[in-house]
Amino acid sequence: MTPALPPGSTIGIIGGGQLGRMSAVAASRLGYHVHILSASTPAPAAETAAKLTVGSYDDPAVLEAFARECDVITFEFENISAAGLRQLEALRPVHPAGRILEISQDRIAEKTTLSAMGLPVASWRSVQNEDDLATLKDFGFPLILKTTRFGYDGKGQFRVSDETAFQQLWNDRQNLPYPLVAEKKIDFARELSVMVARNHHGDIRCFDPSENRHRDGILRMSMVPAPVAPETIDEAQRIASCLAKDIGLVGILGVELFQNADGQLIINEIAPRPHNSGHWTQNACIIDQFEMHIRAVAGLPLPSTRRHSDGFMHNLIGPDDMALVPAMMEEDNAALHLYGKAEARPGRKMGHINRIFPRGGLPGEHALAQLQPVHPQE
Template sequence: MKQDWIKPGKTIGILGGGQLGRMMALSAREMGYRVAVLEPGPDSPCGQVADVQVEAAYNDLAGAEKLAELCDILTYEFENIDANTATWLEQQMYLPQGSDLLSITQDRIQEKRAIASFGVPVVPYQPVETYVHLQEAAEDLGLPAVLKTTRGGYDGKGQRVIRAAAELEAAWEEMQDKGPFVLESWISFEKEISVIVTRSVHGELSVFPVAENIHKNNILHKTIVPARITKETEKEAEKLAEHLAMSFNLIGTLAVEMFLGQDGKLYVNELAPRPHNSGHYTINACATSQFEQHIRAVCGWPLGSTELLKPVVMVNILGEHMEKVMEHVRDIKGAHLHLYGKAEARTGRKMGHVNVLAETTEEALKEVNDSPIWSSEESMRRITTGGN
């Protein structure tokens, strides 16, 4: 189904009702669209701001059919949409992003193979399906390494770091039901960075400023922009993201997570075919947000400027930070608060984020570091609950 200009007033359907869908929906509404969302849980972050929520599982074709009746165009906010549903919807409806990139990024091995096939470096890895594979892969790659489920992982879930051969058996015991896996060399990286690239249905390409990311407990904690990297690395990261976008024939948004190795080289860690947590800074710090850009791209608008208006630090608000937010956020100079409307503040659950704008990233970082909101991080208990 080919259509390249979806006029304001039409209805955009979003698969998935989380915070990314919510922020997409808010941008869509600002641009004059109506929004419908498919999400099994009631009162979802996206459902709260959409015109309609179809409450159905992602693999429930009756639900998908209902969504299809309501919408003129379809997009998705997360990549773990059931592939059958996505294929079915692609046939029934206008899904300009297609479902190919979706299915590739659903599987870490397919994703790594595709990236490598375009000449882009990935961290050394081996597929693992049995304990013997694990032993062999550990032997070949060396330790430490990280065992990751090929499907369904996010925020460090479905991952187990293996530091020494003596841990192999325990790691397998713990993980074996969740396979297949990939074993990856553990990189002692210099920095983690990411680039968000957008390509419209007309083939116009845009790249947002490179972001420097700091994770805690495998969950994104802070994004710093401009990233504190050399001009050459910045150019290389942008080039790489553009190259991947072109190679995949991207339509919509692609987030490219990279490690900057101690050798100064960039390795792609993973891809997300949608707006990304490390792009939330764009909402307040760029001329166009990643969400507006995404809507522009799929609905056939010219893309907006990705110019950085001011240095920024984005900090995530997790469940354990919520109590202090109300009291202390007002003391952070230059802070813009975004909350996702989630009722239950579980430990490790993403509840919102703050964008802190300042004249320099040092100033913004000082504001964040001086705030008591995130100060008890070190004493944080191991995350046992969580989820989107």
């Protein structure tokens, strides 16, 4: 049995973004040093870490030098090449395993794996070429075409609402970024997500599911408790726990779910790392998703995920939201988390605010709407 990583050890985190930044804070609280590998600078994660290496995630010399300085390696960024993953795994323990990252990198591998585990996914078709594209007429509309790799924040997606929209896409068929996956558009009642952590002893802990709202493909807010029946909470956690066990997770993983009109849960996608929709845990739980992730990776016990409060997380996106920060600084029972990014470009995640309420005290829809940043253009 692998012993727990002693304090003073070095945890390597691949990726230089805000998820790495907040993971590094959790790791340093537990007495670890953090070494960040980032492909670019400035790297938000580097500011809260002991060491930064800047280099390509696919350069064997960079990966080797980085791995040799770490005791264990994890990720905040998913798109490392298969060869890079193999190389890292040959040198040091890597959690979650490279094989899990490879599944989450490819929407087709992801859906195939989840279906084989008996877990629910939206009906889908692989679209490798024009011939596959032609068959979508009998698959039916509305549908969403997604690039199989490298999509995030709704990028690389094409919504095809009806046959007319399909015809336009067909005219442009030579320019589509194959391979693609076509998914039936789910007429969901709400989107939920669950963060699940598992350590190498096989202990599994799920946080409460949050309800998540997106705009323009980007997460805007998460709220906990999600307004769903207790059975739905149990079912979401059951799905996440089965997945963590069957896939052999060591670390944390976010499961994005749709709840359809008849209450059924369907997995949208998975992310084997801390997740934006789990940021509420920072202020509504004693142990948040970042510490749970580091504990799992370091072979430490996983304590309770119990929530002491209700929470409402709102992302701060681009210059418009950043303009609201001075007013937010004045709020009581609200924790601001800023990522230290110099340039507030439109659509860029700059930080988030966690507004915390006593259990049972999460305001209703109308009152929550008053708390959201409001911009003149909306």
